[in-house]
Amino acid sequence: MIKFVHHTVWAFDAEWTPDPLAGRMLYNLDEDLTDAQVLAEMWKQGGATEENPTPYLKTALCRFISIAAVVRRQHQDGTITVTLMSLPEEVADTQAPYAKEDAVLSRFLQGVGEKKPQLVGYNSISADIKAMLQRGIIRGMHQPKFAHRPNKPWEGVDYFARGGDWHVDLKEVVSGWGQFTPSLHEMATLSGIPGKMDVAGDQVPQMWLDGRLADIVAYNEFDALTTYLLWLRMVHFSGHFDGATYQNEQNLVRALIEREGAQKPHLLAYLQQWERLTKMTTA
Template sequence: MALRTIFFLKVCKKEKAVFKDVKDKVWVFDVEWVPDPVTGKSLYGLAEDTPDEDVIQEMWKKGGATDENPMPYLKTVLCRVVSISVVTRTVSNGETKLHLLSLPRDSKDPAQVAEAHIVETFLSAIGTRKPQVVGYNSHAADLKILIQRGLANGIQVADFCRRPNKPWEGIDYFARGSDWNVDLIEIVGGWGKSNPSLNEMVTVCGIPGKITGDGQQVAPLWLDGELDKIIAYNEFDSLTTYLLWLRLAYFGGFFTSEQYAHEQELLQELLKTESEKPERAHLRDYLAEWERLRAERS
């Protein structure tokens, strides 16, 4: 048996088939980022007055851009966080409540748009409220960029970073395999090319995927000052990740069929309520697509 195969089997034995439980507080999140012009200027010795677009083009070039792939995936440490969206599920006194929250809350406020504010606000909230966090490829990407860019911005999030002496003595967001930090791709994914993208995974599940384009639109939108559109795209991804988590929780037996249907109704009601707000009218498109897909499978 090849050494690589042996290593893979050993890794798989350590991973759980699914998370052990569903906590009373669950935060399903998604992060959007773009190449950071400030980092690009410093790393590649570009003049301070170099336009952001030119800096980003140079970063893509250094990152291996080709005619077929002009915007290659860059190391997350070279990028800046521009938006975080999270679906929160809280159970209290037998009642379940959902909320859709996004940072920055006000895309026109420079203080809220600042990367340090976005990262510190989110990680500090996790450290204070101690939810079970859920993402898709979050161990390798979303959570890592938050830590990397937190360091780059010189912030402090002591409560988030606090770790127990032993795994069973408290919450640990840094331990791989921790039930307080669930990465869905490590449950549904495989090895190498067998790893499904979020869009691929949810499409086969009848869950809305990429409705308004893909991640390669984020940097151009940011350069054009269209942060609201990035936040809308970010919210779609967090909702999609939440629905995938919900499906997996049902798959694992944490919800009965009736409870699973009720959980979906709660999200449907949230979308209806939130989409009535002018700044969240885009959620009508998500709701319509979800209802269309559900009707096809009924």
């Protein structure tokens, strides 16, 4: 199921939106069109209907807005630290250099390539990592450390081997057939972990057009926390953590949320929802 827990784990999630530049280039659109008008045409070309006006577009046509990760480190003395990483770190301006796709994506890929963590995601093999590869290539990035693959599985870290141990896609672990595969929201909520709260993924493009970068990053952080907590539960299920260790690992996340909550009040709302669901599952 899950073969090992590395001393460094990044449970991550990413948010993206249709890229206006991609729309202008692919469909030869007038440069005077607004970004909102370009996105409307992209959705039209992507098969929009009255029932589904914003269909899911190919990820190559989308730009990354935010990437968040819960970072777990086991130090040489055995102590565990849990931190929250969010890109971009500043959220005041969607047009600032730090909010550009190149800055967000290259920092994440460079960090993964240098730190070599065990990656954990939900639908990350088919979606997140493939989208990062597509956009990295499209943007002309140079990421040899991230892209490196060993000649043999036991000779190094490989993020691209399906069924490998360095990139754990929780969806693949629990997947069924088609409609029987649970979403992250379903799997988490039924486990007593917050799933989607006030925002859903299909709202992100409009939030981006409205300049609500802070709200997108907050939503991204929620999903990263949810992915990490679900990973903890699955690691406990698979025998890597006993009951006491699992409880301690959850306490570290609570401490993280309380610590960060002073500057990020939305995290305290996440904690409140977590406590409510926990009570329901233990009643």
